[in-house]
Amino acid sequence: AQTVTQSQPEMSVQEAETVTLSCTYDTSENNYYLFWYKQPPSRQMILVIRQEAYKQQNATENRFSVNFQKAAKSFSLKISDSQLGDTAMYFCAFMKHAAGANNLFFGTGTRLTVIP
Amino acid sequence: NAGVMQNPRHLVRRRGQEARLRCSPMKGHSHVYWYRQLPEEGLKFMVYLQKENIIDESGMPKERFSAEFPKEGPSILRIQQVVRGDSAAYFCASSQGADAVNEQFFGPGTRLTVL
Numbered sequence: 163a164q165t166v167t168q169s170q171p172e173m174s175v176q177e178a179e180t181v182t183l184s185c186t187y188d189t190s191e192n193n194y195y196l197f198w199y200k201q202p203p204s205r206q207m208i209l210v211i212r213q214e215a216y217k218q219q220n221a222t223e224n225r226f227s228v229n230f231q232k233a234a235k236s237f238s239l240k241i242s243d244s245q246l247g248d249t250a251m252y253f254c255a256f257m258k259h260a261a262g263a264n265n266l267f268f269g270t271g272t273r274l275t276v277i278p
Numbered sequence: 279n280a281g282v283m284q285n286p287r288h289l290v291r292r293r294g295q296e297a298r299l300r301c302s303p304m305k306g307h308s309h310v311y312w313y314r315q316l317p318e319e320g321l322k323f324m325v326y327l328q329k330e331n332i333i334d335e336s337g338m339p340k341e342r343f344s345a346e347f348p349k350e351g352p353s354i355l356r357i358q359q360v361v362r363g364d365s366a367a368y369f370c371a372s373s374q375g376a377d378a379v380n381e382q383f384f385g386p387g388t389r390l391t392v393l
Contacts, residue, residue, distance in 0.1 A: 166320075207321070207369060207384035253320050264377055265311060265334060268320035 164189045164256050168269035175244045176277050182229075183239045183272045185254030191215075193259035196230065196237045197266065202250040210252070213237065215259070244276045280305070282372050282385035283352075290391045297357040297364070299388045303372030310353045311382060312338075312345060315367040327353060328376075360392045 165188045175181035187196070198210040213221045213230050220228050225245075229238045241248055254269040283302040291297050303310050308329050313321040323337040327347035338345065342360075347353040357364055367389045371382040 168320075205367065205387050207371075209381055212381075255320075259377070264309075264373075264382075265323035265326055265337070266313070266321070266382065267323070268313075270318075270320045 164191070164258070164267045166254050166256050166267050166269035168254055168272050170272045171270075172273045172275070174275040174277055175241070177244055177246060179244055180240060180242045181244055181274065183241075183252050183254075183274065185237045185239070185269060187235050187237065187254070187256050189235070189256065189258075191258050191260075195257045195259060196228075197255040197257070198226070198228070198237075198239045199253045199255060199268075200248075200250045201253060201271070202247075207253075211239065241274075246276050246278060248274060249276045250274060282307075282370055282383050284368075284370050284385035284388050286388060287386060288389050288391070290393065291360045292393050293361055294359050297360050297390055297392075299355040299357075299368050299370075299390070301353040301355070301370030301372075301385060303353070303370075304374075304383055307372035307374050307383075309373045309376055309380075310347050311371045311373075312353075312355050313369045313371065315369060315387070317366070321369060324355070357390075360390075362392050365390055365392045 167186045194215045196213045200208045211223045225242045251271045253271045256267045312324040315321045325338045325345045326334040342358045344356045367387045369387045370385045373380040373382045
């Protein structure tokens with residue numbers, strides 16, 4: 163069974179500063195995908211960034227980057243130059259790399275508040 | 279270019295009634311997933327369907343819950359004889375293909391309240 167743990171229920175950051183959200187996971191799979199989703203107050207789930215486990219290079223998307231440590235089963239999200247629009251719940255998620263097994267396993271989320 | 283559509287956005291039912299939640303996937307998507315989000319929790323997978331087929335229902339309660347994705351029309355998540363514990367946000371996602379290369383796009387969710 164896969165589990166995803168987000169140990170920070172709430173975080174805050176000053177506008178324009180950098181913040182890192184933590185995520186650890188447990189799996190016996192060797193090939194898998196990891197995701198960070200954002201859920202703003204509108205409740206719409208939005209994909210922020212994705213990482214394939216077989217890729218050593220950390221994924222980046224503009225101000226968002228990850229620190230993927232496969233051996234430690236750690237997948238943190240770094241948000242640089244935080245903006246007010248980044249205020250949201252952030253969910254870390256896991257997906258096995260197997261045919262027909264493409265449901266997402268989510269952590270419990272981190273509520274991020276960007277302070278003006 | 280409409281995204282994933284869910285209706286209704288809010289649904290109120292009394293205990294014992296039936297709830298029907300609808301999901302229209304993005305155009306060109308034939309894979310649909312349903313997730314449930316309890317208050318202050320992450321989303322939990324319920325069921326994965328392709329057109330006319332249930333592929334994985336391992337996250338769906340065995341009783342009172344059912345899902346379908348007919349050849350024509352939206353996917354339906356049906357909850358019979360609702361109880362207070364069914365109160366949650368139900369999200370539908372769709373994808374073009376059957377693996378993680380294909381992003382799952384989420385709908386806005388249906389918030390079910392059971393009185």
